[in-house]
Amino acid sequence: MKYALYLGCAITTEAYSYEMSARETLTRLGAEFVDLPGYSCCGVTVRSINPFAFLYLAARNIAIAETTGLDIMTFCTGCRMTLLEAKHVLDHNAKMRERVNAVLASEGLEYKGTSKIKHILELLHDDIGKERIQNALVRTFNGLKVAPHYGCHAIRPSAVGAQDDAENPQKLDDLIRWLGAEAPRYPQKLDCCGAPLLLKNDNAGFTMAGQKVKAIQEGGLQAMVTICPSCQKMLDTQDICGRTIGANLSLPVLYYTQLLGLAMGIDPDKLGLGMNVSPVKQLVEWKGPAAASA
Amino acid sequence: MAKLVDQMSSAESTKDVYRLEQKMLQQMQEQITDQCLQCVKCTAGCPAMKLLELHPHEVMALFNLGFTEELLKSDVIWTCITCFKCKERCPQKVAPVDVILLLRSIAVQRGMPLPAGFAGVLQALMDKGIIQEPVEVLLKSVNTGKKKFTDRKGCGLPDASRPKDVEKFKDAFMNALTQALAEEGA
Numbered sequence: 001m002k003y004a005l006y007l008g009c010a011i012t013t014e015a016y017s018y019e020m021s022a023r024e025t026l027t028r029l030g031a032e033f034v035d036l037p038g039y040s041c042c043g044v045t046v047r048s049i050n051p052f053a054f055l056y057l058a059a060r061n062i063a064i065a066e067t068t069g070l071d072i073m074t075f076c077t078g079c080r081m082t083l084l085e086a087k088h089v090l091d092h093n094a095k096m097r098e099r100v101n102a103v104l105a106s107e108g109l110e111y112k113g114t115s116k117i118k119h120i121l122e123l124l125h126d127d128i129g130k131e132r133i134q135n136a137l138v139r140t141f142n143g144l145k146v147a148p149h150y151g152c153h154a155i156r157p158s159a160v161g162a163q164d165d166a167e168n169p170q171k172l173d174d175l176i177r178w179l180g181a182e183a184p185r186y187p188q189k190l191d192c193c194g195a196p197l198l199l200k201n202d203n204a205g206f207t208m209a210g211q212k213v214k215a216i217q218e219g220g221l222q223a224m225v226t227i228c229p230s231c232q233k234m235l236d237t238q239d240i241c242g243r244t245i246g247a248n249l250s251l252p253v254l255y256y257t258q259l260l261g262l263a264m265g266i267d268p269d270k271l272g273l274g275m276n277v278s279p280v281k282q283l284v285e286w287k288g289p290a291a292a293s294a
Numbered sequence: 295m296a297k298l299v300d301q302m303s304s305a306e307s308t309k310d311v312y313r314l315e316q317k318m319l320q321q322m323q324e325q326i327t328d329q330c331l332q333c334v335k336c337t338a339g340c341p342a343m344k345l346l347e348l349h350p351h352e353v354m355a356l357f358n359l360g361f362t363e364e365l366l367k368s369d370v371i372w373t374c375i376t377c378f379k380c381k382e383r384c385p386q387k388v389a390p391v392d393v394i395l396l397l398r399s400i401a402v403q404r405g406m407p408l409p410a411g412f413a414g415v416l417q418a419l420m421d422k423g424i425i426q427e428p429v430e431v432l433l434k435s436v437n438t439g440k441k442k443f444t445d446r447k448g449c450g451l452p453d454a455s456r457p458k459d460v461e462k463f464k465d466a467f468m469n470a471l472t473q474a475l476a477e478e479g480a
Contacts, residue, residue: 009425009426010425012424012454012456013424013425013426013428013429014428014429014431016431016444016449016451017449019451020449020450020451023451035452035455036455038455038457038458039456039457040419040423040424040456040457040463041419041423045412045416045419046416046419047376047395048376048395048398048399048402049398049399049402049412049416049471050399050402050403050471050473050475051396051399052470052473052475053467053470053471055470056466056467056470057419057467103470103473106462106465106466106469107462107463107466152376152378152379156377156378156379156381156382157378157382157389158382159381166382167382191341192341192375192377194341194375196375196376197342197375198411199409199411199415200372200373200411200412201345201373202411204342204345204346204373208341208345267437268436268437269435269436269437272433272449273436274433274435274436275431275432275444281436284436
């Protein structure tokens with residue numbers, strides 16, 4: 001389980017708690033990462049501006065990772081989708097690959113198509129798996145009702161590579177249950193966090209995030225877990241999205257790797273839980289369903 | 295940003311760009327004429343429909359009927375969240391999101407104003423290859439309750455990765471940005 005780690009912009013420049021908790025938990029579970037030098041943005045926004053420049057940016061990062069001879073690991077769902085889409089085009093269109101490689105050559109890079117692109121959800125669920133995760137737990141979250149938030153780009157578009165069912169994803173549900181917690185079905189499961197709207201219609205984006213948090217809170221679920229830095233930021237900063245929809249929101253929202261780390265007995269400060277804005281401290285102190293309702 | 299858009303739109307001779315653009319639009323239109331049934335499954339699941347009145351099936355119909363100029367000038371193509379539900383759910387495997395992304399890139403190539411958020415990201419990428427410099431984040435220790443601002447180093451994380459030779463990266467990125475959207479005969 002050795003991977004070339006491509007973090008992307010959001011994690012590199014802001015979502016430190018995701019990187020801390022992911023590195024802490026995944027390395028203890030047997031994953032190894034090679035940090036990559038010189039990478040750039042994955043190109044997710046450039047897709048709307050110039051499809052060729054988008055392919056170039058994605059290919060550049062894949063090419064850097066390919067020099068390690070390893071498969072690529074992403075923690076961000078946006079990076080996952082972007083790299084997969086570019087790989088899909090470049091592996092099937094020799095002419096486009098030639099054009100992209102002509103631009104990459106100025107930095108001495110070449111896209112070869114030798115590395116697979118994987119996301120943290122597959123790593124946790126398929127590579128590490130139930131047994132290894134459960135053997136590492138020192139406590140469980142019995143009775144805690146957790147809403148899994150997959151994020152659009154973790155499961156779509158499936159045409160370029162599916163890590164889970166696009167309409168009925170289950171892997172994050174499984175991962176929650178492996179910690180002893182419950183992952184009840186909830187109607188808003190596939191709803192978007194609204195993050196891509198911040199570039200043009202920020203109020204609509206915050207409304208979308210607020211409505212999802214509100215629905216989960218009113219549905220009686222006690223926490224939400226994410227696997228993407230953009231989703232986490234939208235859903236965790238509930239003062240903004242709560243104000244936008246005129247609701248009082250207070251739902252603990254955390255990265256799956258933070259919840260996993262707590263169950264593994266890792267120091268909450270090493271998991272970056274002090275950077276979450278939503279009330280995650282109640283999960284650190286979680287003593288079971290009886291204590292929570294008392 | 296006006297300068298950037300000028301550079302991008304004057305990359306190749308206007309005639310060549312126009313010819314390639316027409317070809318791409320035509321290919322996309324042929325695909326939709328043959329395939330889209332106007333079943334409205336895309337709009338039924340569209341998250342931007344609820345809040346921003348984006349109706350992907352209408353975009354498909356307008357595009358198919360040749361209202362390309364109207365769509366290019368319309369704000370509606372910039373309301374898509376790119377959630378890819380329409381691509382997933384289309385029974386005919388034609389995706390409104392692909393049409394919308396194509397229209398966006400053609401609008402940019404024509405030098406139409408890029409929404410400020412997109413322009414900001416593009417400028418940052420051209421300057422440094424990543425969306426922003428690593429920021430300081432407020433940390434309230436769970437153990438001690440002490441508040442402080444912290445960075446990657448303070449979190450015990452390795453230095454931020456970024457293009458080593460920024461000038462070389464800029465040249466290559468600009469080269470990519472000024473190339474035609476699609477190749478001949480694609």
